[in-house]
Amino acid sequence: MAKDQPLAVDPIAEAKRQWIAHGWVSSATGMSTVTSIMRAQQVMLGRVERALAPFELSFARFELLRLLAFSRDGQMPQSSVIARLQVHPASVTHTVRRLVRDGLVQREPHPQDGRAALLLLTERGRDLVERATVDLNAVFADPALAEPEMVSLVRTLARFRQGEGDFAEPVDFPEPL
Template identity: 60%
Template sequence: MPASAPLPVDPIAEAKRQWLVHGWHDAATGMAAVTSIMRAQQIVLSQVESVLRPFSLSFARFELLRLLGFTRGGELPMSSAVARLQVHPTSVTKTVDRLVRDGMVERAAHPTDGRATMLTLTPRGSEVVEQATAALNAQVFARPTLAGEDLSALVGILARMRRNVGDFRDPDPLPDPL
């Protein structure tokens, strides 16, 4: 969350200076980058959560609802939700529990796999996620604090970082048409 008044000095720049003073030259820029990402994440999450608060949603709950809203028929196996959200199954289970309690998602047995659970978006969940998406689009996503070129560069840099640590891989090229 941003401070009520800007600090007179960038604390991350000061931390980097201290890293250098202490002889940690090889790690100073990496520390500044990691710390900057962490701080930026705190700022963005605070903005997103303030927009979602009137809908009684956390970002995790919004993500799950939005994922279901993007599917055909508003349903998805729980295991697919876990894989796509890239979080621990226990976290998804807790998120689903709250959404079920609030009448936004229903759980049901998978029609063909007795071991699997299906998640289904309810009409209430659909209405809430559409309203929350419109609010996020208007108040956060359409008004980022970076200009177009910087924003595109940031997305590309972070995608390379995620790919380099194995978060995803580039898709195989499509075969040439015959």
């Protein structure tokens, strides 16, 4: 939660000092790294949610709408949405249910696989996500870091995510003929 006034001391730096003072030297830097990432995520999520609030969208709802809007036809199997968003199927089901209720997405049987669902972006959903993206891009345009810092941070986090099995090493595609 953001404060009106910044704290006089960085609580994560103080936690690291305490970790060291209590003899946990070998895990002090890791603790401060993990908690720094978690706190930064909270700060950024707060900024994102404030930008999306006028549209009555959570980031989860926005991501799903934006993913459908990026697709060729504004539609995608629900299983593909789950895989691409990297969230639990129950979370996607809940989000889809709310988007359908609000008339932003339609859920239909998949034409080739009767057991699967196809998600379709409605015109109302497309309009909303386009308007929300304009406001959210204001947040993305100013993440309070310089360009080289952002590039370095993204590369560092990508190495971590890949090491954790989040994605595979990209396969080089052949040059077009």
